[in-house]
Amino acid sequence: MAQMKYFYELTISSSPHAHSPVTTQTIMRDVLIALAPALIGSIYFFGFRALMVTLVSVAACVFFEWAYCRVTKMHCKIYDLSACVTGVLLAFVCPVTIPYWTIILGALFAIIVVKMLFGGLGRNIVNPALAGRAFMFSWPVLMSTWVKVGFNNAAGLVSTADAVTAATPLGNMHQGLMPDCSILDMFLGNVGGCIGETSALLLLIGFAYLLLRKVITPRIPLAFIGTVAVLSFLFPQGNDRIAWMAAQLCGGGLMLGAIFMATDYVTSPVTKLGQIVYGIGCGALTILIRYFGGYNEGVSYAILVMNACVVLLDRIGRPVKFGAPKKEAAKK
Amino acid sequence: MAFSFFGGVHPKENKWYACDKETQVFPEPDIVVIPMSQHIGAPCKPLVKKGDLVTVGQKIGDNQGLCVPVHASVSGKVKAVEARAHTSGTTVMSVVIENDHLDTLCEDCKPRTQEEVDALSVEDLINIIHEGGIVGMGGATFPTHVKLSGGIGKVDTVIVNAGECEPFITSDDRLCREQPEKLISGLKIVMRIFGLKEGHIGIEDNKPEAVKALKAHLAASDGIIVDVLPAKYPQGAEKQLIYAVTGREVPSGGLPAAVGCAVFNAATCKAIHDVVYDGMPLIKRIVTVSGDILMEPKNLLVPIGTSFDALIEACGFSENPYKVLSGGPMMGAAQYDLSVPTIKGVNAITVLGKKNEYAVEEPRCLRCGKCIDACPMKLMPVLMYKALQSNDVEEMKANNIMDCIECGSCAYTCPASVPLVLGFRVGKQLIRNAAAKEKAKA
Numbered sequence: 160m161a162q163m164k165y166f167y168e169l170t171i172s173s174s175p176h177a178h179s180p181v182t183t184q185t186i187m188r189d190v191l192i193a194l195a196p197a198l199i200g201s202i203y204f205f206g207f208r209a210l211m212v213t214l215v216s217v218a219a220c221v222f223f224e225w226a227y228c229r230v231t232k233m234h235c236k237i238y239d240l241s242a243c244v245t246g247v248l249l250a251f252v253c254p255v256t257i258p259y260w261t262i263i264l265g266a267l268f269a270i271i272v273v274k275m276l277f278g279g280l281g282r283n284i285v286n287p288a289l290a291g292r293a294f295m296f297s298w299p300v301l302m303s304t305w306v307k308v309g310f311n312n313a314a315g316l317v318s319t320a321d322a323v324t325a326a327t328p329l330g331n332m333h334q335g336l337m338p339d340c341s342i343l344d345m346f347l348g349n350v351g352g353c354i355g356e357t358s359a360l361l362l363l364i365g366f367a368y369l370l371l372r373k374v375i376t377p378r379i380p381l382a383f384i385g386t387v388a389v390l391s392f393l394f395p396q397g398n399d400r401i402a403w404m405a406a407q408l409c410g411g412g413l414m415l416g417a418i419f420m421a422t423d424y425v426t427s428p429v430t431k432l433g434q435i436v437y438g439i440g441c442g443a444l445t446i447l448i449r450y451f452g453g454y455n456e457g458v459s460y461a462i463l464v465m466n467a468c469v470v471l472l473d474r475i476g477r478p479v480k481f482g483a484p485k486k487e488a489a490k491k
Numbered sequence: 492m493a494f495s496f497f498g499g500v501h502p503k504e505n506k507w508y509a510c511d512k513e514t515q516v517f518p519e520p521d522i523v524v525i526p527m528s529q530h531i532g533a534p535c536k537p538l539v540k541k542g543d544l545v546t547v548g549q550k551i552g553d554n555q556g557l558c559v560p561v562h563a564s565v566s567g568k569v570k571a572v573e574a575r576a577h578t579s580g581t582t583v584m585s586v587v588i589e590n591d592h593l594d595t596l597c598e599d600c601k602p603r604t605q606e607e608v609d610a611l612s613v614e615d616l617i618n619i620i621h622e623g624g625i626v627g628m629g630g631a632t633f634p635t636h637v638k639l640s641g642g643i644g645k646v647d648t649v650i651v652n653a654g655e656c657e658p659f660i661t662s663d664d665r666l667c668r669e670q671p672e673k674l675i676s677g678l679k680i681v682m683r684i685f686g687l688k689e690g691h692i693g694i695e696d697n698k699p700e701a702v703k704a705l706k707a708h709l710a711a712s713d714g715i716i717v718d719v720l721p722a723k724y725p726q727g728a729e730k731q732l733i734y735a736v737t738g739r740e741v742p743s744g745g746l747p748a749a750v751g752c753a754v755f756n757a758a759t760c761k762a763i764h765d766v767v768y769d770g771m772p773l774i775k776r777i778v779t780v781s782g783d784i785l786m787e788p789k790n791l792l793v794p795i796g797t798s799f800d801a802l803i804e805a806c807g808f809s810e811n812p813y814k815v816l817s818g819g820p821m822m823g824a825a826q827y828d829l830s831v832p833t834i835k836g837v838n839a840i841t842v843l844g845k846k847n848e849y850a851v852e853e854p855r856c857l858r859c860g861k862c863i864d865a866c867p868m869k870l871m872p873v874l875m876y877k878a879l880q881s882n883d884v885e886e887m888k889a890n891n892i893m894d895c896i897e898c899g900s901c902a903y904t905c906p907a908s909v910p911l912v913l914g915f916r917v918g919k920q921l922i923r924n925a926a927a928k929e930k931a932k933a
Binding site: 168169170171172173174175176177178179181182183185186234236279280281282424425427429430473477478479480481482483484 | 496497500502503658730734740741742743744745811812813814815816820821822823824825826827829841843847848849850852853855856857858859860861863867868869870871873874891894897899902903904905906907908910912913916
């Protein structure tokens with residue numbers, strides 16, 4: 160018997176022993192990269208306070224996750240970057256004038272209550288950033304003060320008292336009027352609104368990147384945006400159907416919600432059909448809230464409601480297994 | 492003509508390590524360890540005892556029932572008959588032979604001329620294949636004679652599996668390049684047993700040299716078609732290969748014969764040729780010894796029973812091995828004891844370095860659904876795993892966990908590194924246990 164000439168410790172584990180280079184961390188990193196154009200745009204539109212709010216939000220999210228793990232002796236996984244993504248998204252759905260303490264409270268709610276108390280990444284029922292935003296609406300005035308767009312009109316890093324307020328396109332549209340700015344400005348993002356939501360163009364660039372990197376499939380965003388497009392085209396307010404539809408698409412948080420929020424893996428269905436129905440549901444609820452709701456934006460609540468339906472949507476459109484009897488295949 | 496099966500993944504092929512290395516004859520080791528269980532079914536009973544002299548090709552183990560005999564791969568003296576470590580991770584009764592390096596051939600191993608072979612009946616052929624100790628050499632080690640006798644009258648399409656979709660492994664590739672005529676001859680014997688005029692060889696398009704060699708040795712009158720299939724893992728999985736070649740789906744829980752198909756590994760076909768024409772039972776096989784830390788990866792013609800460490804040492808390594816696998820990285824079994832012998836189903840030994848480590852602490856499913864897109868059986872690993880975590884046997888069954896072929900596509904692709912395949916093995920065992928409990932109650 161050949162004696163072992165070398166000392167080596169062999170690792171025993173179940174197959175497979177090879178792994179794809181894509182990990183949770185690389186996926187989250189790709190999402191952050193996809194959000195970068197919108198972040199840079201927000202600095203141009205709203206000044207450096209936009210960046211500051213985002214950084215505070217990210218730092219708070221990461222800190223709260225770390226602290227929670229520390230206190231509960233849970234294995235800390237802040238390196239997976241999911242808290243960073245939540246932080247950026249939370250900042251993106253707030254007005255630039257939001258006080259720092261408010262966003263820190265929002266981060267606390269998003270990370271501790273919505274994410275960690277449910278068991279951490281992968282276990283939460285609803286999107287943490289959107290739930291955090293909903294929580295921050297406990298201060299409705301702070302959450303709906305809109306400044307006039309422009310780097311020079313920017314709210315100060317510390318004080319926001321000098322900021323010039325203005326109506327947002329969505330505010331106009333809620334009253335059944337066409338917005339008082341051009342569709343092009345809305346597409347480019349040169350309008351009032353939340354930090355990261357104004358520029359459809361920059362968000363679409365992020366969308367293209369996510370598709371290219373195969374982080375998401377286009378199913379949910381297209382179903383979501385498509386439904387909003389169809390419904391706003393069928394039920395226009397004003398004379399110009401096309402302009403109304405374009406304004407609905409570029410206005411508010413639709414692009415941000417459809418591309419980055421509704422596609423959150425954890426809180427969206429896993430089956431293809433489920434994803435399409437989910438997207439359609441998000442779109443229909445968005446229009447419903449925008450048209451008939453008390454508040455002029457419906458995207459975040461539409462997504463939160465649909466998040467709650469995911470358990471049911473996972474049951475539809477399941478693949479028929481390979482080699483299933485034909486009868487069973489027909490039944491399904 | 493070729494169909495593309497659903498799902499699958501594209502792991503790094505890593506075939507370049509060994510694919511251009513010609514097969515070398517490995518010097519016969521001083522000691523071989525021949526396990527009595529090298530197939531699926533009842534283990535053999537040793538026919539020799541300590542001190543007996545054995546010759547090359549002598550039958551040293553056999554049993555009744557679903558069993559395939561084993562043979563001595565070298566000549567010499569039986570040093571021990573005892574339980575030894577086995578690639579399955581357990582210990583198995585084995586015959587340990589001290590090689591006398593005389594290569595005395597067993598009298599039973601006599602070559603046959605073409606006329607003699609032509610005169611053999613189907614029963615004779617199946618019997619020769621059984622006595623030759625031939626099993627599926629792709630790794631599953633299903634007794635070949637059972638597949639043959641069970642398929643007569645049902646099988647209308649025979650497929651040689653030269654897919655070899657696992658990364659690193661190149662033993663079938665080398666076989667197709669170096670001895671295509673023997674592989675084809677073996678396939679013709681199988682076609683004769685089934686009474687078929689047509690046969691298929693399924694091979695991935697990443698082996699152009701092998702395809703060329705096979706086609707060069709085929710005449711139109713042979714009725715053998717080389718199906719060049721796109722390289723995608725697991726193209727060489729039996730059900731996926733049948734689908735890719737014929738478009739037929741083997742029913743859930745059924746055998747390939749249910750859709751008129753029989754699949755034989757390329758090395759198995761060559762072994763069939765060897766036993767029918769040369770009278771040589773299965774005592775040697777080509778093993779790819781490859782991996783990212785080997786100095787010189789090789790394809791070696793190895794006597795059955797040669798220990799893993801002798802083969803790995805022959806290739807040298809640049810850093811301490813992290814994992815040593817019997818097979819490739821997707822489905823291979825990690826070994827902890829390198830004295831384990833090379834058995835009939837070992838097509839490769841893969842030696843991996845530390846950089847292949849990917850396990851994470853407390854993996855958490857993201858529900859990204861990538862496993863659903865990767866599963867070639869069209870299952871939903873994400874929900875199967877969730878059912879397992881809640882220990883729900885009924886839910887696991889409802890999610891078709893028993894249809895899992897353990898190919899590893901889901902776990903390979905899982906960004907969170909959730910140990911899906913490990914989980915499904917546990918889940919299957921839980922279902923079997925529950926069924927046994929029910930039976931005991933009834």
